[in-house]
Amino acid sequence: MKKTVIPACVILALALAAAIGSQSFLSPCVHEDGSFGACHWAGRALLGIGCVTAILAALALALRNAKARLGVYLSLLPVTLLGILTPGTLIDLCRMSTMRCRAAMQPAMIILFAVMLVCAGVGALLSAKE
Amino acid sequence: MSIFSLSRKNLTRKPGRAAVLTLLIAFLSLAVFGGSVVVLSLRQGLASLEARLGADIIVVPSSAQSKVSFQNMFLQGTTGAFYMDVSSLDRALEVEGVEKAAPQTFLASLKADCCSIKIQVIGIDPAADFTVQPWIARSYSRELGDMDVAVGCKVEAEVGEIIRIYDQRCKVVARLEATGTGLDTAVYCNMDTMRALLAAAEEKGISHKITSDSEDSISAIYIKVQDGYDIDAVNSRLNGHIRKATAVRTRSMITGVSDSLAGISRTVTLLIAAVWALAFIILLLAFVLIIRERTREFAVLRLLGTSRRMLGRMVLLESALCSLLGGVIGIGVAALAVFPFSTLIETSLNLPYLRPALGVILLLAAGTLALAVIIGALASAGAAWRLSRVDPGTALREEN
Numbered sequence: 441m442k443k444t445v446i447p448a449c450v451i452l453a454l455a456l457a458a459a460i461g462s463q464s465f466l467s468p469c470v471h472e473d474g475s476f477g478a479c480h481w482a483g484r485a486l487l488g489i490g491c492v493t494a495i496l497a498a499l500a501l502a503l504r505n506a507k508a509r510l511g512v513y514l515s516l517l518p519v520t521l522l523g524i525l526t527p528g529t530l531i532d533l534c535r536m537s538t539m540r541c542r543a544a545m546q547p548a549m550i551i552l553f554a555v556m557l558v559c560a561g562v563g564a565l566l567s568a569k570e
Numbered sequence: 571m572s573i574f575s576l577s578r579k580n581l582t583r584k585p586g587r588a589a590v591l592t593l594l595i596a597f598l599s600l601a602v603f604g605g606s607v608v609v610l611s612l613r614q615g616l617a618s619l620e621a622r623l624g625a626d627i628i629v630v631p632s633s634a635q636s637k638v639s640f641q642n643m644f645l646q647g648t649t650g651a652f653y654m655d656v657s658s659l660d661r662a663l664e665v666e667g668v669e670k671a672a673p674q675t676f677l678a679s680l681k682a683d684c685c686s687i688k689i690q691v692i693g694i695d696p697a698a699d700f701t702v703q704p705w706i707a708r709s710y711s712r713e714l715g716d717m718d719v720a721v722g723c724k725v726e727a728e729v730g731e732i733i734r735i736y737d738q739r740c741k742v743v744a745r746l747e748a749t750g751t752g753l754d755t756a757v758y759c760n761m762d763t764m765r766a767l768l769a770a771a772e773e774k775g776i777s778h779k780i781t782s783d784s785e786d787s788i789s790a791i792y793i794k795v796q797d798g799y800d801i802d803a804v805n806s807r808l809n810g811h812i813r814k815a816t817a818v819r820t821r822s823m824i825t826g827v828s829d830s831l832a833g834i835s836r837t838v839t840l841l842i843a844a845v846w847a848l849a850f851i852i853l854l855l856a857f858v859l860i861i862r863e864r865t866r867e868f869a870v871l872r873l874l875g876t877s878r879r880m881l882g883r884m885v886l887l888e889s890a891l892c893s894l895l896g897g898v899i900g901i902g903v904a905a906l907a908v909f910p911f912s913t914l915i916e917t918s919l920n921l922p923y924l925r926p927a928l929g930v931i932l933l934l935a936a937g938t939l940a941l942a943v944i945i946g947a948l949a950s951a952g953a954a955w956r957l958s959r960v961d962p963g964t965a966l967r968e969e970n
Binding site: 534535536537538542543544547548550551 | 689723724725726727754755906910911913914916917
């Protein structure tokens with residue numbers, strides 16, 4: 441039980457960082473004229489994915505049944521994968537590498553969600569063995 | 571049981587102790603590898619800037635100097651547009667000691683449809699150019715045609731794609747190699763394309779401060795000085811010969827960057843040295859504490875027939891395993907922090923930044939790992955020596 445909730449704790453912390461970051465310290469570009477680029481919507485999508493990931497991680501923490509926790513960890517796999525693919529692959533970003541969305545948001549989100557993906561995999565393995 | 575398996579079990583049975591040593595070494599490796607990659611990238615960026623400038627002197631309108639826009643264009647990729655009459659080119663060629671003179675025309679776009687910010691468009695004369703053309707030739711062997719553009723590596727446009735600049739359709743024919751400078755964010759075209767873009771900008775009522783007819787305007791002249799001539803003397807002659815323009819030695823631009831780089835390099839080196847010194851002292855203290863904690867364990871091992879030499883090797887091996895793992899973790903974390911965020915580092919430092927070649931990075935990683943293992947071994951050597959000389963009888967009596 442103890443071991444299987446550690447990945448959920450890590451995911452919860454990182455998902456909150458991704459959700460809050462997508463609208464603050466890792467937010468997409470702000471245009472001078474106030475218009476929105478595609479990266480703005482990528483940021484919004486990441487906020488949503490981050491929140492869903494955090495809720496699922498909290499659920500994995502709360503559940504006592506190992507099989508149910510395994511199910512939550514398995515559901516986290518495609519959600520975190522979605523988080524990796526959203527900035528730049530599924531939703532376009534600005535097309536200048538020096539822009540904030542490409543220089544900060546995209547690499548940070550890919551790293552955060554990749555770590556969450558690995559944690560979800562580890563959590564699933566540990567829950568399956570329990 | 572072999573020494574290796576005994577050392578491994580010692581570490582896994584005391585995960586807290588092993589984790590502290592590993593984390594300490596990881597922190598060290600992170601500082602060394604990350605700091606070294608940043609400093610090397612800055613040096614590589616400076617070398618690239620020198621190579622890309624390619625000219626001895628650059629002549630720009632006097633207004634460009636007052637706006638400091640010219641240097642910023644190279645270093646930060648900020649847009650700039652300043653113009654002088656094309657007759658300045660003929661006047662530059664008249665000056666004694668000038669071997670080659672190549673004009674360039676700059677245009678700051680509105681938000682091009684490739685980007686959500688302004689981009690710098692640079693018009694070159696492929697026949698006369700000796701600075702940008704060799705760089706373009708590495709990615710595109712033909713001459714830039716009308717309405718063809720070559721884009722810097724930081725403009726995310728694919729070859730064959732059509733981008734719109736002032737509603738003019740331009741075809742991307744090449745994506746250029748990274749230089750680590752502001753030139754990576756620019757778009758390059760020939761002079762005919764530039765004239766069309768300048769006219770389109772004028773039609774949109776956007777003033778680019780063109781003082782004369784756009785066909786007769788250029789923004790900068792790149793000068794190559796003939797061998798045997800003093801560059802400073804030619805620079806002075808150019809300043810006296812061309813009106814309303816300033817001739818700048820490219821070296822003076824590079825010197826400023828070089829000074830900033832030296833400052834950053836010194837700070838990073840100092841920080842790395844401080845981190846290493848501090849961590850080495852902490853490691854020594856940690857091993858002193860380990861000696862006290864493990865005296866009884868070693869006394870028992872001695873009674874069981876383990877030689878002093880084997881005990882010493884065991885301590886060194888444990889330290890080497892922790893150092894190796896810590897080194898790998900530190901290098902991995904540093905790589906995750908430095909490589910994906912290289913553009914962010916570049917824009918934050920406002921200095922040319924070009925990642926070293928893969929071979930150099932791998933060499934640096936191997937060196938950091940070796941250094942981590944050596945430091946770990948050095949810190950534990952004293953402990954290994956003292957533990958291996960434990961007198962079992964005395965040690966067990968004292969413990970009881």
